[in-house]
Amino acid sequence: MAEKEAEMTALEATESAxxxxxxxxxxxxxxxVRTGDAPVSRAEFDQLQSEYEQLKKERDGLVDRAAxxxxxxxxxxxxxxxxxxxxxxxxxxxxxxxxxxVLDNFELALKSAGTTEQLKTGVELIVKQMDEILxxxxxxxxxxxxxxxxxxxxxxxGSVEREDLPDQHVAEEIRKGYRLREKLLRPALVRVVSNPxxxxx
Numbered sequence: 001m002a003e004k005e006a007e008m009t010a011l012e013a014t015e016s017a018x019x020x021x022x023x024x025x026x027x028x029x030x031x032x033v034r035t036g037d038a039p040v041s042r043a044e045f046d047q048l049q050s051e052y053e054q055l056k057k058e059r060d061g062l063v064d065r066a067a068x069x070x071x072x073x074x075x076x077x078x079x080x081x082x083x084x085x086x087x088x089x090x091x092x093x094x095x096x097x098x099x100x101x102v103l104d105n106f107e108l109a110l111k112s113a114g115t116t117e118q119l120k121t122g123v124e125l126i127v128k129q130m131d132e133i134l135x136x137x138x139x140x141x142x143x144x145x146x147x148x149x150x151x152x153x154x155x156x157x158g159s160v161e162r163e164d165l166p167d168q169h170v171a172e173e174i175r176k177g178y179r180l181r182e183k184l185l186r187p188a189l190v191r192v193v194s195n196p197x198x199x200x201x
Contacts, residue, residue, distance in 0.1 A: 098133045102126060134178070142177035142188040144170045153177060155187040159194040167195035 109122045142153045149156065149168050160171040170190045177188030
């Protein structure tokens with residue numbers, strides 16, 4: 001008897017929760033959706049679903065845009081590197097082209113069967129030709145003999161005791177130094193004056 005009463009109670013509870021009973025109470029079977037503990041109406045759920053889809057679409061668009069920007073950046077970087085390499089090659093080629101006649105003259109001098117004096121004269125002309133090319137490239141020799149020793153432009157290779165030049169001035173040039181406009185390409189190797197008279201004073 002107790003078992004029959006329990007079955008009836010369960011059946012009544014199921015019927016009271018059925019969609020038909022919900023309609024009798026004036027509620028739609030899909031009127032609300034349970035999410036966790038808080039019920040959400042179907043309209044709110046649909047709105048949230050729509051906002052989610054919109055945000056997902058915007059996110060995908062931003063990811064796609066970021067990927068395209070990254071690709072554009074890589075292409076621009078490669079293009080800049082290529083332009084830099086092309087400019088370097090052009091600048092190098094322009095300089096080398098000016099020195100090719102000098103090389104030609106050296107080869108002619110080596111093939112020459114002239115005297116030592118004639119060979120010396122030929123080499124002097126080639127050196128003059130090179131100086132003119134360097135001047136055209138804004139390359140100037142560093143001033144040395146008679147100038148005050150300057151460690152920014154001169155490299156001392158020893159000293160020379162002399163009384164006809166001021167102390168700590170350049171006495172001899174061992175190897176020319178060069179600068180490109182204001183930039184030092186290489187220092188001049190020099191010997192510096194050591195004037196005992198000035199030191200004693």
